[in-house]
Amino acid sequence: MPDTNRTEPTGWADMNRWIAELGNVIARVTLQDPMSPDCDYRTGVVMLSFTVYPDGGIGDIRVVGSSGDDSLDRRAVAKLRRADPLPAGPEEARARNHVAVVSVAERIVTPRAPFRPRRPPDTRHRLISARRIAAHPPPGRSGVVPRWPHGLSGDDNLIRRPSLIVILQIVQVLLTVVWWIIIVQAILSWLIAFNVINTDNDTVRTIWEALRRMTEPLYRPIRRILPDFGALDLSPLVVLVILLILQKLVSAGINQLMFGVAASSV
Structure with a gap:
């Protein structure tokens, strides 16, 4: 039976605000140019996993899933590196050395393959929203999946999606x-x-x-x-x-x- 008297860990509100801010910055940095209506395009998805350290640095960037080729993967990683460094974490994260493990699903559009979508797709990065912040997603229809030590855990099912x-x-x-x-x-x-x-x-x-x-x-x-x-x-x-x-x-x-x-x- 679930514990209905369980309280949120200390500093969770600050963590959520940091998570939303990370989503805002990554979505803003990774915006893609709009497609030209007179070209054929192919859409691919590159799933990245990376760590955001308390000082805002990005590390451990890995491609954990891809529907494209190496050129799409390299493009996704390069676009993510533009956001480095991200905003530093709150005092709670710095005091306990918390890090955020983030999964990113990026929609890549490239004019190198003969495919024309019926309608222009959303070509922005989409970050997988955690259950905790789904009610308040940041702009750009994006969010991040944190995984905190010391009891501040996000939705691990979302992090396991690439394995599935x-x-x-x-x-x-x-x-x-x-x-x-x-x-x-x-x-x-x-x-x-x-x-x-x-x-x-x-x-x-x-x-x-x-x-x-x-x-x-x-x-x-x-x-x-x-x-x-x-x-x-x-x-x-x-x-x-x-x-x-x-x-x-x-x-x-x-x-x-x-x-x-x-x-x-x-």
């Missing part, structure tokens, strides 16, 4: 690998059935046996559910449909985490 994106991307790759294994196994089975290739060949037999052992655990539960169609085996088709659905769900999850996190926190 990486995990979902790994799952997406694994689903794609399984998809192609099933495709190759199905084509090979048809070639064998019509005597196009010779199963007496050691190489063919080895490949077929390896594919069969990898796919059979997926087909077996499907065959128990489906009615008997005789020589027609529909289990590979059913598995492919399931994999397609899973890929769509994982892709939607990645897009939500990468593109919807800033909007959902406003």
Whole structure:
């Protein structure tokens, strides 16, 4: 049962004001030029993690997630360095040597790829708002995610979002690998059935046996559910449909985490 009598740690109001001020400065420094309506653009997102020290210095800048290439990542880091140093922390932060661990989701627009958005997107940096300051976000639809020692903790779920994106991307790759294994196994089975290739060949037999052992655990539960169609085996088709659905769900999850996190926190 939650402790309803819990009081806020000392100095939390000053910390919140510092957090809002950090968001204001970073949003102001990282504003991008408006897009030209007669050019094609590609939008990417670069997620950065960095530390703000009590004296306002920025350190430990890391790219923890990106939908673009190295040039977009370097551009995002360079734009963030323009804000160094940030405003110094309150007396509470300096006395206890508190630091803010900040996650930044930056929308990058570049004219190097053939993509035209239906409407001009918001090209500003969007900082992921913490639950504590969501009711009072700083200008520019931005906020920061602090993580304080000594009990002043922000929303760690927001800081873990880049890890979730990486995990979902790994799952997406694994689903794609399984998809192609099933495709190759199905084509090979048809070639064998019509005597196009010779199963007496050691190489063919080895490949077929390896594919069969990898796919059979997926087909077996499907065959128990489906009615008997005789020589027609529909289990590979059913598995492919399931994999397609899973890929769509994982892709939607990645897009939500990468593109919807800033909007959902406003």
